[in-house]
Amino acid sequence: MIATRNRVIFRALPTSKPLVARHDVGVSQPPTPDPDWVADFRATHGRDPNEQDWQDYLLSLRYPGTGPNGEWLERDWQVYYRLVDLLGGDLLSRIGKPGGHGTGFYSGIGAFLALWKLEPGPDGTRIAYARNFPAGGIPPNTTGWTWGNTILILESERNNRPLLMHEYTHVLQYRYKGIGYVPNYLKGGVYNWDNNPYEMQGVEVQQIYEWNPWLPPIWEIVWVGGRSQ
Amino acid sequence: MGAGKIARGLVVAAFLVIAAGILAACDTNYDLVIENHTDQRIAVTLYDRLVYELQPCSVQIASIAGPGTPSGKGFRVSVRGGDGATLAQAEVQPQRLEGYTQPVILVRIPQEGGDACPAPVEGVFLLVVRNYSQTEATIWLGDARLGTVAPLDQTAFGPLPGTWADVKRVAIRDASNTLISYSARAEYSLGDIPRFFIGFTAPRARQ
Numbered sequence: 001m002i003a004t005r006n007r008v009i010f011r012a013l014p015t016s017k018p019l020v021a022r023h024d025v026g027v028s029q030p031p032t033p034d035p036d037w038v039a040d041f042r043a044t045h046g047r048d049p050n051e052q053d054w055q056d057y058l059l060s061l062r063y064p065g066t067g068p069n070g071e072w073l074e075r076d077w078q079v080y081y082r083l084v085d086l087l088g089g090d091l092l093s094r095i096g097k098p099g100g101h102g103t104g105f106y107s108g109i110g111a112f113l114a115l116w117k118l119e120p121g122p123d124g125t126r127i128a129y130a131r132n133f134p135a136g137g138i139p140p141n142t143t144g145w146t147w148g149n150t151i152l153i154l155e156s157e158r159n160n161r162p163l164l165m166h167e168y169t170h171v172l173q174y175r176y177k178g179i180g181y182v183p184n185y186l187k188g189g190v191y192n193w194d195n196n197p198y199e200m201q202g203v204e205v206q207q208i209y210e211w212n213p214w215l216p217p218i219w220e221i222v223w224v225g226g227r228s229q
Numbered sequence: 230m231g232a233g234k235i236a237r238g239l240v241v242a243a244f245l246v247i248a249a250g251i252l253a254a255c256d257t258n259y260d261l262v263i264e265n266h267t268d269q270r271i272a273v274t275l276y277d278r279l280v281y282e283l284q285p286c287s288v289q290i291a292s293i294a295g296p297g298t299p300s301g302k303g304f305r306v307s308v309r310g311g312d313g314a315t316l317a318q319a320e321v322q323p324q325r326l327e328g329y330t331q332p333v334i335l336v337r338i339p340q341e342g343g344d345a346c347p348a349p350v351e352g353v354f355l356l357v358v359r360n361y362s363q364t365e366a367t368i369w370l371g372d373a374r375l376g377t378v379a380p381l382d383q384t385a386f387g388p389l390p391g392t393w394a395d396v397k398r399v400a401i402r403d404a405s406n407t408l409i410s411y412s413a414r415a416e417y418s419l420g421d422i423p424r425f426f427i428g429f430t431a432p433r434a435r436q
Contacts, residue, residue, distance in 0.1 A: 062432050064361055070381055070433070143258040143294070143331075156330070156397060161410035161429070163258060166294055191296045194276050194305060202256070203294050207279050210291055213412035213428025214361035220432075 055222040056080070063216035079212050084221070086204055087172070092223035094175035098124045102179030103148040110150025113137040121151060123219035125171055129155045146170035162209040166202040168218055173198050256294040259304075260329045260393065263289045264337045266419065268345040270311040273336055275304055286346030288423070290393055290415035293334065295323075304334050328392035347420025354423040356386040356399070362431035366409060369400040388422050396425050403431065 037057060041049040049057075064070025072080075084092065098104075107126070111118060114128030114137045121127035130136035130152050138145055138152050144167045145152040151167045153160075174181045188196035193203070209215060265271050265283040273281045281289055295304065303320030310316050316338065323332035328351075340346070360366050360378040368375040368386065375386040389395070393415060401409040411429040 063430060064363060064381060064433060066361070070361075070363060139255060141257055141332075142255050144256045157258065159400065159408065159410045160258070160292070161412050162292065163256075163294070164410060166256060191302050193296060199256075199294070200276070200278065203276060203279060206294055207291070210412050210414055213359065214430050216430070216432075 050226050051224045052226045055224055059216055059220060059222065062220065064214065066214050076214070079208065079215065083205065083208050083215065083218070086201060086208070087169070087218065089223065089225055090176050091169070091172040091201075092221060093225065094172045095123060095219055095221060095223055097175060098149060099175035100178050102177075102181070103174045105148070105179060106174055106181065107148030107150045110145075110147025110152065113145075113147065114150065114152055118150065122168070122217065123171075125149045125151055125168065127151045127153060129153055129158050131155055146174070148174045161213070162206040165209045165218055166206040169202045169205045170198065172218075173201070255296075257296065258292050258331050259295050259323055260331045260333045261289075261291045261293045262329075262333055262335050262393075264335075264349070264419070266344050266346050267310075267338055267340045271316065271338060272309045273338075274307045274309070275334075277305070284418070286419045288349065288415065288417055288419060290425075292331070292413070306334075306336055308336070308338055328394055330394045330397050349419050350422050352392070353388045353390055354392070354395070354425050355388055356396075357383065357424055357426045358386065358401075359383040359426065359428040361428060362403075362409075363433050364403055364431060366429070367402045369402070370395065371398045385424075393423075393425065396427070399427060401427075401429055 038049060041053060041057075060072040060076075065072030065076040067073040067076070099107075110128075111126065114130060117130070118126035118128050126149060128137065128150070130138050131154070132138050132140050132142065136155075138154060143154050143157055144163050146167045149171055151164070151171065153163065153167065157163050177184055185196070185198050188198055193199045205218070261275070261281075263273050263281055263283060265285065265287050268285045270285060271283050273283065275281075275293065279293070281291070283289055296302070303322045306317075306319055306321050307315060308317045321334050321336060323334050326333045326335065356368075356370070356375070358366075358368050358378050360380060360382055363380045365377050365379055367377050368384075370386075370389065376384065378384045396413045399411070399413075401411055403409055409429045409431060411427050413425065413427050415423060415425045417424040
């Protein structure tokens with residue numbers, strides 16, 4: 001039987017889920033699954049790629065890495081997987097999903113604090129670039145503040161990409177925990193950032209983006225699960 | 230229960246939720262400035278997990294998030310030498326310093342028996358811009374157009390007069406004049422002109 005290229009690829013993958021490419025970003029035509037990539041992957045990793053490997057590969061086609069002509073080098077993949085492991089499936093699976101009623105409740109409070117002066121942000125978020133109290137909706141001495149899908153960022157930090165990634169990490173945490181987010185956060189210790197799990201994630205994400213400006217934004221990760229690197 | 234009591238209860242509940250929220254996911258940015266005035270490599274750790282490795286006689290500057298409201302609590306910092314031995318552990322209180330827009334966590338590691346390194350150069354810097362995207366970008370410092378950076382390329386602008394605070398004045402625009410957000414940090418040797426690194430990316434161009 002002569003199979004098409006696509007069919008060969010689909011059979012090579014140990015999952016029954018169809019391969020899904022994102023059509024809304026990057027290239028207008030998603031790259032055709034490439035048997036050479038599968039062969040290279042097998043040679044490098046000693047196993048068949050799964051659907052998550054394919055999605056990660058597609059991401060590397062949408063955003064340049066640090067190698068010649070924007071190739072992703074081995075160390076780029078290591079940084080990327082560090083980010084993925086740090087966020088974990090619980091948060092990554094919330095990308096592209098707005099969250100439940102609990103998240104909506106907190107988003108509403110954030111919108112109120114921003115006096116509804118919100119701009120559309122990535123992945124269903126809304127961002128207010130504001131000033132500190134009393135001129136704006138952000139508490140004194142504060143740079144960023146997240147309420148559900150609403151992010152308030154100090155106007156002077158508009159270009160601060162690592163800070164946005166930190167706040168977006170909180171968005172994913174809200175989506176995961178729902179109405180229980182704030183009580184759980186407080187249980188972790190407000191000023192105890194050495195141990196508060198929500199801030200531990202946030203500051204590490206921020207540091208990764210500070211040192212690796214080439215990394216695609218978190219919301220571009222297509223998570224289908226099953227990372228097995 | 231009367232409508233007045235219900236309304237009052239709702240107001241109190243809303244107040245409590247907002248008060249709790251003020252404490253949650255409320256972040257302040259600090260400038261972390263580490264100066265290694267010793268002749269050995271060191272590693273500085275914050276939050277028991279963020280590690281910054283420095284060459285002898287060198288400086289690193291980065292931004293780091295911390296609690297958003299005054300807690301009175303310092304940042305726990307530990308410093309290890311090249312041999313892994315702990316050189317110092319301390320709670321560092323953020324302070325306001327000239328040349329920085331944010332509270333500064335200053336970690337200065339002196340050499341025992343006198344400074345082993347050249348004096349730091351102040352009031353001037355090199356802006357090293359790395360473009361990880363595949364389109365040309367224009368770099369602005371306030372109202373001054375510094376120039377362009379080619380796709381997947383790096384350009385150093387300067388020396389320019391100023392301090393780390395001026396990094397906040399950098400604006401990067403793509404061909405359609407859209408602002409691009411970026412990451413910034415500094416790394417340089419004491420005695421050299423400070424090098425402030427800025428990097429940014431964007432999706433590959435449609436093919």
